[in-house]
Amino acid sequence: MDIKTYIESGILELYVAGVLSEKENQEVYNMMMEHPEILQEVLEIESAAIKLTSAAAPSSNRKKIFQAVKDHLGLGKSGKVVTIAKSKYNWITYTGWAAAIILGVGFMWLANENRQLESDVKISNTQIDLLETQIERSKTSLEEANTLISVLRDDNITQVPLAGQGNFSSTYAKVYWDKTSNRIFLDAQGLPTPPQGTVYQVWSLKLSPLTPTSLGTIDDFTSDENKIFEIENANESEAFGITLEPAGGSETPTMEQLYTLGVVKS
Known part of the structure; x- marks a missing residue:
């Protein structure tokens, strides 16, 4: 699979938004474990979504923003995705920063919508596994670095x-x-x-x-x-x-x- 094409498919944005099925989440997780550039892309998308959301419009305008996001992503009343954006950068060029802010709010709305549809609010197993893996890697790297420093000194x-x-x-x-x-x-x-x-x-x-x-x-x-x-x-x-x-x-x-x-x- 071409990594660039996979990144530009839009599936990583939907993974961050929390609207993929468990099978799709597992697929994205496996790709992140195999390809560091995909993991880095997911982390950057998460960071961008948080920054954009914090700069979003006042709460009085959010209903209109949410509806615009739903219309743009092709979400019907059922909440199912009909279309996916072609590229990770296309959404920035729609209407400048305003569109970027809308999509940032949209990520948060989609995540909340997904949690409300579940009978038990929980973090997916794949996300937990990813977090644990990242923590373990950080601990291991730190331990190795400390050991090496002590040797060199x-x-x-x-x-x-x-x-x-x-x-x-x-x-x-x-x-x-x-x-x-x-x-x-x-x-x-x-x-x-x-x-x-x-x-x-x-x-x-x-x-x-x-x-x-x-x-x-x-x-x-x-x-x-x-x-x-x-x-x-x-x-x-x-x-x-x-x-x-x-x-x-x-x-x-x-x-x-x-x-x-x-x-x-x-």
């Missing part, structure tokens, strides 16, 4: 720059090794997105004799925006390296695909 943390190797000389990464808690934080911002069917694999190395120990693969590299990964490491590492391997990883590093390497300074 700790003088006992060993920092190991990983330089690009061979054909991958333009790549780079950095390891922050917390020996007390047997973990490393890998900053992999300098690595390109791995080709489909491959993953980056992190290695702890002993240099004499050369003995590589796998610290695991970075399976969520593409989806992680910060490109900072926490990895367990109980090894007495003398160096760290990152190779590109087939999905699932390899028992030994593919040296032809060694992207970065860095030696721990004593």
